[in-house]
Amino acid sequence: MVNGTSTPSAPTAFLGQPRPVVAPLLERAADLAIAQVLDADGVPNGNLAEPDLSQAQLRTMYETMALVRVIDEKGWQLQRSGRLEFWIPSRGQEAAHVASALAMDAADWIFLADREPGAMLLRGASLQSLFAQFFGRADEPLKGRRLPLLLGDRALNIIPCMTQVGAYLPHAAGAAWAAKLKGDKTRFIVYFGDGATSRGEFHSAMNFAGIHRPPIVFFCQNNGWAVSTPTDRQTAADSFAEKGDAYKVRNLRVDGNDPLAVFAATKEALACTDEQGATLIEAVTYRLGFHTSSDNPDLYRQPEEVAAWERWDPLPRMRKYLQACGYWDERAEAQMQQRCEDEVREAVTAAEAMAPSEPAAMFDDVFAEPTWQLREQRERLLAELETELETELETGA
Amino acid sequence: MTQMTVLEALGAAMAHEMARDSDVVILGEDVGTAGGIFRTTQGLQQRFGPDRVIDTPLDEKGIAAHAVGMALYGLRPIAEIQFSGFIHDAFEQLMFGATKYRWMTGGQYSVPMVIRAPSFGGINGGFWHSQSPEAYYCHGGGMKIVVPSTPQDAYGLLLAAIRDPDPTLVLEPVPLYRTLRGEVNDDGEAIGIGEAAIVRPGNDLTALSYGPMCHDVLAVAEQMAENPGYDIEVIDLRSLMPFDVDAITASVQRTGRLVVVHEAPLSLGFGAELAATVQERAFGYLHCPIGRVAAPDLPYGFSGGDEYYRPNKARIAAAIRRAMEFDF
Numbered sequence: 001m002v003n004g005t006s007t008p009s010a011p012t013a014f015l016g017q018p019r020p021v022v023a024p025l026l027e028r029a030a031d032l033a034i035a036q037v038l039d040a041d042g043v044p045n046g047n048l049a050e051p052d053l054s055q056a057q058l059r060t061m062y063e064t065m066a067l068v069r070v071i072d073e074k075g076w077q078l079q080r081s082g083r084l085e086f087w088i089p090s091r092g093q094e095a096a097h098v099a100s101a102l103a104m105d106a107a108d109w110i111f112l113a114d115r116e117p118g119a120m121l122l123r124g125a126s127l128q129s130l131f132a133q134f135f136g137r138a139d140e141p142l143k144g145r146r147l148p149l150l151l152g153d154r155a156l157n158i159i160p161c162m163t164q165v166g167a168y169l170p171h172a173a174g175a176a177w178a179a180k181l182k183g184d185k186t187r188f189i190v191y192f193g194d195g196a197t198s199r200g201e202f203h204s205a206m207n208f209a210g211i212h213r214p215p216i217v218f219f220c221q222n223n224g225w226a227v228s229t230p231t232d233r234q235t236a237a238d239s240f241a242e243k244g245d246a247y248k249v250r251n252l253r254v255d256g257n258d259p260l261a262v263f264a265a266t267k268e269a270l271a272c273t274d275e276q277g278a279t280l281i282e283a284v285t286y287r288l289g290f291h292t293s294s295d296n297p298d299l300y301r302q303p304e305e306v307a308a309w310e311r312w313d314p315l316p317r318m319r320k321y322l323q324a325c326g327y328w329d330e331r332a333e334a335q336m337q338q339r340c341e342d343e344v345r346e347a348v349t350a351a352e353a354m355a356p357s358e359p360a361a362m363f364d365d366v367f368a369e370p371t372w373q374l375r376e377q378r379e380r381l382l383a384e385l386e387t388e389l390e391t392e393l394e395t396g397a
Numbered sequence: 398m399t400q401m402t403v404l405e406a407l408g409a410a411m412a413h414e415m416a417r418d419s420d421v422v423i424l425g426e427d428v429g430t431a432g433g434i435f436r437t438t439q440g441l442q443q444r445f446g447p448d449r450v451i452d453t454p455l456d457e458k459g460i461a462a463h464a465v466g467m468a469l470y471g472l473r474p475i476a477e478i479q480f481s482g483f484i485h486d487a488f489e490q491l492m493f494g495a496t497k498y499r500w501m502t503g504g505q506y507s508v509p510m511v512i513r514a515p516s517f518g519g520i521n522g523g524f525w526h527s528q529s530p531e532a533y534y535c536h537g538g539g540m541k542i543v544v545p546s547t548p549q550d551a552y553g554l555l556l557a558a559i560r561d562p563d564p565t566l567v568l569e570p571v572p573l574y575r576t577l578r579g580e581v582n583d584d585g586e587a588i589g590i591g592e593a594a595i596v597r598p599g600n601d602l603t604a605l606s607y608g609p610m611c612h613d614v615l616a617v618a619e620q621m622a623e624n625p626g627y628d629i630e631v632i633d634l635r636s637l638m639p640f641d642v643d644a645i646t647a648s649v650q651r652t653g654r655l656v657v658v659h660e661a662p663l664s665l666g667f668g669a670e671l672a673a674t675v676q677e678r679a680f681g682y683l684h685c686p687i688g689r690v691a692a693p694d695l696p697y698g699f700s701g702g703d704e705y706y707r708p709n710k711a712r713i714a715a716a717i718r719r720a721m722e723f724d725f
Contacts, residue, residue, distance in 0.1 A: 145501050159502070178466065200459075211454070367562075
């Protein structure tokens with residue numbers, strides 16, 4: 001099994017009532033007002049105009065998506081072989097985050113969720129620094145304090161998420177509001193999933209945004225499932241986008257597996273921040289993999305549903321489009337795959353060799369200056385470590 | 398020096414910092430046009446404009462969470478929670494948002510925000526309005542907590558909170574807002590967070606409190622001072638996180654007796670932390686068990702019931718007498 005993709009032959013053992021199979025919404029994109037540039041085979045279908053992107057930009061888009069896929073497969077293997085504690089797959093969601101992040105300027109702020117490593121790559125993060133984060137190494141931007149995939153780096157204007165789903169939406173909106181109050185031109189994007197729209201903070205963020213119009217894109221990756229909870233158990237609404245209506249927040253649905261449509265929608269949202277403030281984008285996508293490495297979707301999801309979504313996999317779709325444009329061929333594909341795999345392998349080796357955090361470093365950064373309590377507790381830990389070391393030396397253990 | 402109520406001192410501190418630092422903004426329910434339901438922010442919107450004194454929707458979680466975002470970007474927001482009884486809607490935002498960014502980003506980001514929460518009882522507002530929620534917010538790291546009990550401390554501690562680089566919760570003494578008036582040196586001098594005040598020096602017993610209860614403790618100490626051997630030292634903690642361990646330890650090592658008074662419930666209240674810390678540092682000096690005077694483990698008061706719920710002077714005096722008369 002590759003990265004949690006259910007194969008049709010996999011035995012299913014539902015622990016409750018099986019969920020009915022839902023056909024991909026993208027098959028009815030026009031009827032459901034889901035903006036789309038490409039059909040399932042990567043051919044422009046006239047629904048939405050192709051965005052103005054250079055050959056170099058289109059290749060960057062595709063190559064970043066492909067690299068994210070390779071990272072994801074490597075991370076999954078590392079987790080399954082016991083070398084990584086945890087993994088959060090991004091398979092199937094590469095287009096949604098790569099294309100939207102590519103639409104942002106380098107000075108714009110990104111608030112990540114947990115399936116968007118491509119945003120870090122687009123801002124110039126090295127593969128080694130990403131794997132250093134996955135391995136929880138001391139010398140990565142966040143000092144190894146987060147679960148794998150909860151990425152960020154101030155140098156890249158990327159803020160890691162609070163893991164409580166959606167709880168950070170008003171942080172992004174508050175930051176955007178602050179930029180507006182200070183008269184800065186910084187713009188913001190915040191990623192979250194369909195489940196986050198049920199949290200109070202989603203509604204707080206929408207409500208404040210409707211009134212104060214911060215320059216932000218609320219980017220909802222509707223991947224069909226919040227762990228085992230499908231859309232119809234998450235909301236009775238016809239879409240997640242329409243939740244913006246009551247708050248007078250501009251909103252739209254876009255094919256999240258169509259990088260050109262995602263790019264166009266994000267650019268348009270950014271273009272109207274001065275007048276409209278926020279836009280809520282619902283990117284309709286699908287989680288082809290497990291929720292996390294601790295999940296097993298065979299217990300709640302039918303293999304036919306996953307197979308139907310494989311047809312909308314954003315990677316082959318984009319590749320076919322590039323080939324039709326004359327920007328890509330089999331040779332370029334083979335070379336890129338080899339390069340991605342080589343670079344990822346090297347990054348894994350380098351990152352794994354890096355040092356983990358010193359235990360006492362956990363006392364740093366609670367406050368700007370530690371309280372006396374933290375200083376004392378740190379001293380106690382250091383004494384404990386010293387005793388351990390002495391015991392080891394004495395017993396030769 | 399100016400004569401001010403506690404309310405006026407809080408308003409003066411905010412006005413001072415807003416004039417000094419254009420990044421300071423206030424947000425909360427009814428803080429702008431109405432000047433706050435207690436009028437703490439009266440006149441500030443007129444002076445600094447609606448972009449710096451912001452009326453928000455009725456949403457404590459949203460107020461706290463947007464303030465977190467503002468602080469991440471570089472503003473210094475003061476978020477007002479209308480009553481501390483309403484603050485818990487913001488609990489996750491404060492304890493797992495505001496207080497965790499510095500740590501979870503390896504020190505890359507900080508959240509220099511203030512949360513002002515009118516707190517404590519004695520106004521017969523029931524648990525919906527009157528709460529003493531300090532223990533919840535002391536636990537788990539990242540929040541500083543100050544509790545002023547005089548106009549001068551209200552001014553100096555709020556200044557310190559606004560200038561502090563980390564999230565700081567200011568539990569304001571509602572029952573003293575308008576009833577307590579005093580001289581305030583309002584020249585912009587902050588009071589250090591973590592510094593207690595010895596409000597009455599004494600040699601025979603240390604009585605430790607914070608917030609409105611300090612005044613009751615002081616009154617009892619003055620009354621009992623007529624009895625020989627009842628020279629009671631009264632310490633107003635002023636800061637709970639971090640608290641002034643040195644001042645407390647030095648005092649107890651001298652007096653050998655400690656009584657802690659607070660109006661939060663007894664079990665797992667802040668007094669438990671104080672008692673544990675003092676016995677670790679001054680065990681050999683103690684002449685008697687450490688006494689605690691606190692509220693019962695109940696919802697805060699009921700209509701007309703605050704006087705039975707909150708520690709009163711008789712209970713404080715009884716606890717002091719028990720400590721003084723203790724015999725091994």
